[in-house]
Amino acid sequence: MNTIYFDSDDCEMLRRERLYAGQIYVFSPTENGLALCNLAREMCEKAFQPYSPPEAQHHLDVEQYIAILKDLKPQFIHHPECKRLIPALLEELGCELSQTYFDVPRLRTACSGDYLSSGLAYAFKPHRDTWYSTPMSQLNWWLPVYPIASDNAMAFHPKYWNQPVKNSSSQFNYVDWNAAGRKDAAKQVGKDTRVQSAALEPMELEPQLRLVAKPGGVILFAAAQMHSTVPNVSGVTRFSIDFRTVNSRDTSCDHGAPNIDSESTGTTMMDYLRGTDLEHFSTSEVKRQGNAKPVPIYPTLPDAIQKEMAVTAEA
Numbered sequence: 001m002n003t004i005y006f007d008s009d010d011c012e013m014l015r016r017e018r019l020y021a022g023q024i025y026v027f028s029p030t031e032n033g034l035a036l037c038n039l040a041r042e043m044c045e046k047a048f049q050p051y052s053p054p055e056a057q058h059h060l061d062v063e064q065y066i067a068i069l070k071d072l073k074p075q076f077i078h079h080p081e082c083k084r085l086i087p088a089l090l091e092e093l094g095c096e097l098s099q100t101y102f103d104v105p106r107l108r109t110a111c112s113g114d115y116l117s118s119g120l121a122y123a124f125k126p127h128r129d130t131w132y133s134t135p136m137s138q139l140n141w142w143l144p145v146y147p148i149a150s151d152n153a154m155a156f157h158p159k160y161w162n163q164p165v166k167n168s169s170s171q172f173n174y175v176d177w178n179a180a181g182r183k184d185a186a187k188q189v190g191k192d193t194r195v196q197s198a199a200l201e202p203m204e205l206e207p208q209l210r211l212v213a214k215p216g217g218v219i220l221f222a223a224a225q226m227h228s229t230v231p232n233v234s235g236v237t238r239f240s241i242d243f244r245t246v247n248s249r250d251t252s253c254d255h256g257a258p259n260i261d262s263e264s265t266g267t268t269m270m271d272y273l274r275g276t277d278l279e280h281f282s283t284s285e286v287k288r289q290g291n292a293k294p295v296p297i298y299p300t301l302p303d304a305i306q307k308e309m310a311v312t313a314e315a
């Protein structure tokens, strides 16, 4: 059963355990969450001027739009202020910074309609981030930059928390992706040819859960959650920020969400920076995680199904 905790006072350790068990947390806007969103807004507004960023897709042709995103996204990702605001936000929401490592924030755009749905505005189909070489303890932090609605939000697919999906993650290696994938993103117009981990079987997208948080608020979930980009039919572009964290106590003993279907290789461990001093994980820890062979452990089947199987076996 999935539970959503709103503005919970749970201590961080309990919160991590609940996240690893498939629960989701939502937080109202905080001072530093708003500051991070305001930084993104200022940069977007400057880049798209004289247009309002959520409306700009209606005024620019696709090539112009892509050219703007090509500069805007890296500028935000590497803005020095982000490295100050993210630890401040993590601390504000109860994280022990000396154990919390974060990666650079991504600025995402989900355009309305079929204006642009590949490359720099890749519309993510249902996936788990753990199909992309993350530790099973990775947590995702997701913030809307402008107000969102149900028809331009992101969706969770909770029935797949316990249900493995046939997927191509065994073909995904983060080191290869880094070498080739990202640098080609700006060339992908109309059709995305980069190797992505993807489901290899039809998926049931209902029931799905869409959470509508305010700008500067946070949706916090395990990287193992099945989630997707909602087809945007709102008429405006959705701008959001996401970044990820891992806790070093959990990575050191490979504690995290259960791995039920990920076989991606390599690791994202080299990307995370410690909240206190922006130090990376040690080379040996990155190497250890990178060499680990993912072995999905299929979840225990629900009691009812086990009983049914036992009856069938006896018959």
Ligand SMILES: [Fe+2]
Pocket (backbone or CB within 6 Å): 124, 127, 128, 129, 227
């Ligand atoms: Fe994702």
